[in-house]
Amino acid sequence: MKPPRAVPWLFLSPFLVLFAAFYVAPVLYAGYLSLFIKKRAGFGPAKEVFGGLTNYVRAFQDSEFLTSLLNILKFAAVQIPLMIVLATALALALDASRGRLQGFFRTAFYLPYTIPSVIAGLLWGYLYSRNLSPFNQITGRSFDFLGSDVVLWSIANIVTWTWTGYNMITLYAALQNIPSDLYEAARIDGADGWNLTRFIKLPLLKPSLLLVLIFSIIGTMQIFSEPFVIRPLGYVPDNITPNTYLYLVATRDGNFSYAATLAILLAVFTLLLSAVFLRFTRRGGEV
Amino acid sequence: MNKVLMTALTALLAGSALAADPAFPKAPSGKVTLEVWSWVPGLDKTVQAFEKAYPNIDVKVTNLGGGPQTYTKLLTTLKAGTGAPDVAQIEYGFLPAFVDTGGLTDLSTLGANNYKKYFVPWTWGQVSPDGKAVFAIPQDTGPFAMVYNDAALKKYGVAVPRTWAEYEKAAATVYTKSGGQVKLGNFYATFAPWFMALAWADGAQFFKRDGDRWVQTLNNPTAKKVLNYWYGMIKKGHVGTLNAFTSDYWNAVGAGKVLSNMEAAWGPGGYAGSLKNKTAGQWRAANLPQWTAGSTVRSGNWGGSSNVVTAQSKNKEAAMLFSLWLNLSQSAITNNWVNGGLFPASDAGLDLAVLKDKTKNPSKFFGGQDISAVYARASRGVNVNFQWAPWFPFANDNFNKQMDLMLKGRLTPDQALDAWQRETLAEAKKQGYDVR
Numbered sequence: 001m002k003p004p005r006a007v008p009w010l011f012l013s014p015f016l017v018l019f020a021a022f023y024v025a026p027v028l029y030a031g032y033l034s035l036f037i038k039k040r041a042g043f044g045p046a047k048e049v050f051g052g053l054t055n056y057v058r059a060f061q062d063s064e065f066l067t068s069l070l071n072i073l074k075f076a077a078v079q080i081p082l083m084i085v086l087a088t089a090l091a092l093a094l095d096a097s098r099g100r101l102q103g104f105f106r107t108a109f110y111l112p113y114t115i116p117s118v119i120a121g122l123l124w125g126y127l128y129s130r131n132l133s134p135f136n137q138i139t140g141r142s143f144d145f146l147g148s149d150v151v152l153w154s155i156a157n158i159v160t161w162t163w164t165g166y167n168m169i170t171l172y173a174a175l176q177n178i179p180s181d182l183y184e185a186a187r188i189d190g191a192d193g194w195n196l197t198r199f200i201k202l203p204l205l206k207p208s209l210l211l212v213l214i215f216s217i218i219g220t221m222q223i224f225s226e227p228f229v230i231r232p233l234g235y236v237p238d239n240i241t242p243n244t245y246l247y248l249v250a251t252r253d254g255n256f257s258y259a260a261t262l263a264i265l266l267a268v269f270t271l272l273l274s275a276v277f278l279r280f281t282r283r284g285g286e287v
Numbered sequence: 288m289n290k291v292l293m294t295a296l297t298a299l300l301a302g303s304a305l306a307a308d309p310a311f312p313k314a315p316s317g318k319v320t321l322e323v324w325s326w327v328p329g330l331d332k333t334v335q336a337f338e339k340a341y342p343n344i345d346v347k348v349t350n351l352g353g354g355p356q357t358y359t360k361l362l363t364t365l366k367a368g369t370g371a372p373d374v375a376q377i378e379y380g381f382l383p384a385f386v387d388t389g390g391l392t393d394l395s396t397l398g399a400n401n402y403k404k405y406f407v408p409w410t411w412g413q414v415s416p417d418g419k420a421v422f423a424i425p426q427d428t429g430p431f432a433m434v435y436n437d438a439a440l441k442k443y444g445v446a447v448p449r450t451w452a453e454y455e456k457a458a459a460t461v462y463t464k465s466g467g468q469v470k471l472g473n474f475y476a477t478f479a480p481w482f483m484a485l486a487w488a489d490g491a492q493f494f495k496r497d498g499d500r501w502v503q504t505l506n507n508p509t510a511k512k513v514l515n516y517w518y519g520m521i522k523k524g525h526v527g528t529l530n531a532f533t534s535d536y537w538n539a540v541g542a543g544k545v546l547s548n549m550e551a552a553w554g555p556g557g558y559a560g561s562l563k564n565k566t567a568g569q570w571r572a573a574n575l576p577q578w579t580a581g582s583t584v585r586s587g588n589w590g591g592s593s594n595v596v597t598a599q600s601k602n603k604e605a606a607m608l609f610s611l612w613l614n615l616s617q618s619a620i621t622n623n624w625v626n627g628g629l630f631p632a633s634d635a636g637l638d639l640a641v642l643k644d645k646t647k648n649p650s651k652f653f654g655g656q657d658i659s660a661v662y663a664r665a666s667r668g669v670n671v672n673f674q675w676a677p678w679f680p681f682a683n684d685n686f687n688k689q690m691d692l693m694l695k696g697r698l699t700p701d702q703a704l705d706a707w708q709r710e711t712l713a714e715a716k717k718q719g720y721d722v723r
């Protein structure tokens with residue numbers, strides 16, 4: 001007997017309701033908000049009037065916003081490859097190891113991910129403070145990890161610390177799924193050690209690596225908590241990441257419409273970046 | 288019958304306890320619940336006394352931690368048109384930004400101007416910029432004075448500086464005698480209001496209303512004088528640039544590496560609380576150093592806050608009554624000082640006995656000195672006409688950017704202030720203000 005057509009929709013409905021309420025509706029509302037600008041006459045509260053694409057035009061001329069995008073691109077270009085290489089190396093090492101220690105290291109590497117990013121920011125904020133930092137005390141220097149020139153990379157360090165273990169678990173799981181007959185066949189062909197990694201493990205890891213990369217790109221574009229927690233400790237530029245900038249535009253300057261505009265542009269930018277990346281990597285062969 | 292008697296008795300008791308208080312407006316009848324957002328520690332205890340005096344009013348206090356967190360939440364609820372509290376605490380500098388949202392009640396419509404006479408004049412100027420509309424009731428203030436480690440100053444053979452020229456000399460002496468290890472003072476490079484208070488003390492104006500327009504002069508001559516003065520000492524290493532309220536700062540002060548600072552009246556409580564036993568009893572407060580030696584002390588103000596009644600409040604009369612009571616009744620002012628270190632904005636509050644209690648912090652931390660006398664003098668020396676602009680939150684953050692560039696040597700102090708003026712003016716114009 002064929003089930004009535006409504007059944008799949010019934011099962012889907014909880015998801016669809018939540019998706020509509022918490023994803024589609026806010027996005028539509030943000031889009032609507034972004035079309036308004038503030039108008040003032042003399043003193044008193046501003047009026048919100050329809051401004052068409054004024055906010056979008058402003059965003060493309062807003063050097064603070066463009067700098068924030070540039071910042072995050074720089075950040076991604078350095079931090080993501082570093083983190084993925086680290087995570088891959090750790091996953092391969094775990095995969096190659098045996099016994100009780102394996103479980104210990106798996107947990108140990110994963111542990112930073114279980115710490116909320118706000119707490120991680122506070123923790124590292126202390127480790128970075130100029131006079132109290134153990135790094136400075138051991139080396140006898142007075143390096144300012146929170147100086148505005150290096151703070152982006154100090155944040156990159158926090159992010160790497162947090163996410164390497166998480167990505168490692170994903171990659172490790174993929175390695176565990178490689179059928180053992182492939183290894184046997186390779187060994188019969190005389191492959192061992194590095195060759196096994198080079199010709200069996202890494203190629204089979206590629207889909208998972210791509211997944212991890214895409215998630216990292218999306219995650220990086222959204223970085224907010226770490227710089228935000230570190231802000232009170234020193235001077236962290238308003239526009240160190242696009243998210244901190246648009247947050248301040250909304251909550252400090254009270255310009256919710258312009259913040260909505262920036263949020264939409266950031267989403268489009270992230271989407272484009274992911275799409276370009278996928279396109280670029282797929283050209284090399286099948287995934 | 289019993290209940291009526293009890294109520295009458297409580298009212299009578301409360302009445303006698305508040306004998307010296309001004310006559311507050313009549314409480315509205317019927318059951319009222321007020322929601323209050325504040326960051327004052329121990330406010331819930333203060334509120335109990337209020338609920339006793341006004342049994343039909345329930346007060347729910349939410350402490351959001353103060354600063355940006357509170358403002359973000361308040362701004363969002365005002366924008367949303369729902370969810371705002373009846374009463375909220377806002378610092379003077381940020382008040383115009385909230386006035387601008389249209390989300391605050393003009394308390395003059397409820398008779399707030401009758402209470403103007405009870406407050407230190409400059410504080411009323413902060414909540415009633417045009418002398419008519421009243422957007423908040425002043426709560427606490429942050430007049431500026433100098434706190435210093437007396438024992439350490441004696442150790443370096445330095446007298447307490449009374450002028451900025453003396454301060455500069457003392458800073459050099461401390462630096463030399465300590466082999467560059469110890470600094471007399473510290474420049475808070477990420478707190479614009481700290482710097483502005485120093486310039487305020489010398490008569491600087493940063494924002495001014497001009498009819499229907501605004502005038503902004505962040506790079507005014509006084510500001511340039513003050514910044515150049517500090518930059519000179521920073522460059523020589525005679526004063527430090529640690530960030531305010533960080534563990535780094537408290538660590539350096541506790542270790543005797545920073546010997547003095549210009550602090551608002553709410554600051555000493557922070558020293559007592561953060562340093563605990565380290566250097567306790569060694570500290571003193573003195574007048575802010577002056578540009579010209581003389582008998583009148585001029586001072587500026589850093590921080591301090593007020594209580595607003597939101598437009599969303601359904602019980603505006605009760606909300607204003609609470610705000611007045613919280614800042615004018617002796618019992619509340621006493622509690623606010625003892626539990627929260629709030630230096631009163633009311634005239635009578637400045638003479639309150641508890642402010643002079645030498646056995647309790649912060650006076651205890653300050654070797655039993657009556658530091659409130661120093662701060663009361665400072666409060667009366669604050670320029671009345673100082674104004675803030677609605678776009679101050681932006682200026683506040685932009686200051687940090689310019690100071691960072693200055694400390695890196697990429698901008699001179701004059702250039703930094705010019706850039707601060709230029710970038711903030713551009714932003715204010717983008718926000719739609721008629722400003723020059």
